[in-house]
Amino acid sequence: MSVILKAENISKQYRLGNVGTGTLGDDLKRWWYSIRGKEDPFLKVGGVNDRSAKATEDYIWALRDINFEVKQGEVLGIIGKNGAGKSTLLKLLSRVTSPTTGSIKTKGRIASLLEIGTGFHPELTGRENIFMNGAVLGMTRAEIKAKLDEIIAFSGCEMYIDTPVKRYSSGMTVRLGFAVAAHLEPEILVIDEVLAVGDAEFQKKAIGKMNSLSKGEGRTVLFVSHNMASVKSLCDRGIVLENGLSVYEGGVEKAINFYLSNEKRIIPKDLSTVENRSGTGLAKFKSFEIIHTNGQTIENVLSGDTVIFVFTLDIINPNKNLNVDLGFSIHSPDDELISVLYSSYQNEMMQVEEDGRCIIKCKIADLPYNEGEYIVKGRIECDKVESDWPKVPLGKFNVVKGDFYKTGNLGFNGKSKLLIKGEWDLIN
Template structure:
């Protein structure tokens, strides 16, 4: 059966010159033009570093994207994931025709609507109603076509009271609501959405995800969706592109792509930071598996060690808690210890706490530890941070007996706390 391809990216690359607006100097632009009219290759095409923001530049040029190739079928939701700086937004800007690629081409059939940043395509001095008609006109729709969708757009956005107010007075959340409603209801064949939905509240995000599902499954339109919310990607996308340093790492079925992306993370079983001399500080955290390294036996002991530095003696009401999050960021295990139950960390200097699961029965996979340190009496939060991103390779694995509860952090496994203050 022949595929119905609605969008195709062929050998897309994007080069920028560091520290410059545009592609570089006038001399470089003239040099490019002179080579182009003579049918020669761009003289700067072989220059440039890869898109790795963590390394020092060795060239004036950098490749934000390199050799991107993929196809999107009509009615498909394609996810795009990657770390900050991987090239996701640059790719969407090229697909939306906001900027042109240095090399390669985009082929598409139908109208494209983009939601890239808060307020993109909106004129601040115009009202919400006027901006709806403006965006519709940009998409090539007639005034009559836009008017037929007007009531649906306003109702979905939830901005009825402010629809005749200039959008410069809207909050970022209101702007996103209206912009998404315009993009979704004016029926473009291809809808491109960046991380912008993260600005909206939970209720609107749920509505937006439901609408995107309707757009692709019910209406047969195509969605390209960039997000750091892997749960939303797994819910919406049928296939997902994984980007790293401006290159495609994988284009796979979504769950497999998420696993590939998670495996790219740096897994550290050890975390350390300097003490704050004015308040209690978790200065060390370490994960200890039953078999060492990332190897964990099924229903074998699993320990988390904490080192807490106290600024003075006899501080009371301290509380330490942790969560273990899965690769989607969903909390699946947690526990805590309060000073009101057992005297902990009342000695100035280093104090040690550890928690051990006697028979851990997690799935094989990638996890992150979230740590929270607070004082309960005055509700003072000292620290809250993610650390120790770790992967578990299980041996003698069986189906966990406790049952899977997705997106619910209410499961306890039996475990015990120890410290240098009590046995």
């Protein structure tokens, strides 16, 4: 297969705290060096794109020296932490912005879905936006009209297709945007994390469409997602970005393993040191551990055992009456969501009346997970407002096959993550 996209030494530099390339003085300095045939002086400066570190320079490299090729019909996954440079790379490839250095060579039309509603005019109807987007992609009105019914049907927005897009929900906007991008026959389709906004049915439908585009029609897809299960099922190859640098490129399974192994190494014991988090900060995660009913801290647990999740929180309580709703989610190593539990699901709101530190425990009886490794993530709401959401895992644990059924039968050793029990009856 021929190479349809080639990125050569592409870098993107931004000036922190400013819109544009910088000050008038910087622009004059660039001009002065340019007329004397010298290199742009600002290409020699610039900090590493590390969000957790304090900025020490005015310029930052969002991407630095990225090189790769994509062949026709290939699906390339681009993975990395928030702020690693994934969306910046897709914007460069989609020509939304231009690289500071380097070049990007492509063959054929590129259709991109980078942000909710990208390229849509809010005052125009869904139908009018389909025609407008098609025209932007270089298609004739007759070509768009031939695909119109198929696009509308796929989007699931038939009832609202003649309603202005500004009245669409975020999910409807993504559905229509993806339907347009996927059906107007681009040679290269660029998809960012926006599919996460859609419901499970639409995500399955969208992934199926991308599979048929690449495998059946020979289209090329560039896909960014934090859902490693989707990346694994859809992509052929993967690129891992870290702090604006390409740190790994290869087969998708090896790329995912490389990324996840790096993620696991950075789970801190003191969660208060995590800077990549959101929320008001009235209650924040300090530490997390899993203990046995005997009080011993454990990392390996038996399926079917009773375990206790222990969350230590730092509280800043100006009102002396804070209602804390603590939630946690369990994920596979591929970041596939297995289960979610908030205290409010069981009408358990923790009322905290003092500043300082508190501990919240959640006992889980008959742990229903099959053997394997699991990741724990967490989020806190205080008085129904997000208080803390660290963007890194709180911790991890390993499940070893145990007597979940309390029969001595350890059950099926397969890919199923959840174990279930039933009440059996025979009626003749």
